[in-house]
Amino acid sequence: MKKLYIYEPAMCCSTGLCGVSVNPELLRISTVFNHLTKNGIEVTRYNLTSSPRAFMNNRAVHQIVKTKGVKALPITIVDDQIVKMEAYPTNEEISCFLGVTEDYLCMEVVNENQGGCGCSDGSCCQ
Numbered sequence: 001m002k003k004l005y006i007y008e009p010a011m012c013c014s015t016g017l018c019g020v021s022v023n024p025e026l027l028r029i030s031t032v033f034n035h036l037t038k039n040g041i042e043v044t045r046y047n048l049t050s051s052p053r054a055f056m057n058n059r060a061v062h063q064i065v066k067t068k069g070v071k072a073l074p075i076t077i078v079d080d081q082i083v084k085m086e087a088y089p090t091n092e093e094i095s096c097f098l099g100v101t102e103d104y105l106c107m108e109v110v111n112e113n114q115g116g117c118g119c120s121d122g123s124c125c126q
Helices: 024-038 052-057 059-068 091-098
Strands: 004-008 043-047 075-078 081-085
Touching: 004 091, 024 043, 024 091, 052 059, 059 075, 059 081, 075 091, 081 091
Parallel strands: 004 043
Antiparallel strands: 004 075, 075 081
């Protein structure tokens, strides 16, 4: 399975969903990443404030930020390949990058061996 990483500009928290006004684009990315993670797809967000080492450890990202500055962020990488800069990927792009249907982006895909809530024993764990 492919791995997707987003290197984001500095934000007050790891998701950017704090404060009085929430950026709808950050809310969308957060929601999509939560659903992808629940469906077993590896996606990671690196915020310049909370994960500066990740920016230093990725040579390509480090070089881009060094030459273009933070205006190049966010940078999206799929399997070590930069696929988008300066804007968050759309849901359609994420689906294409990962080779999954858009269902993976908006809902938890339930395994047939699980109950409707995702419990492995077939019961509901509410």
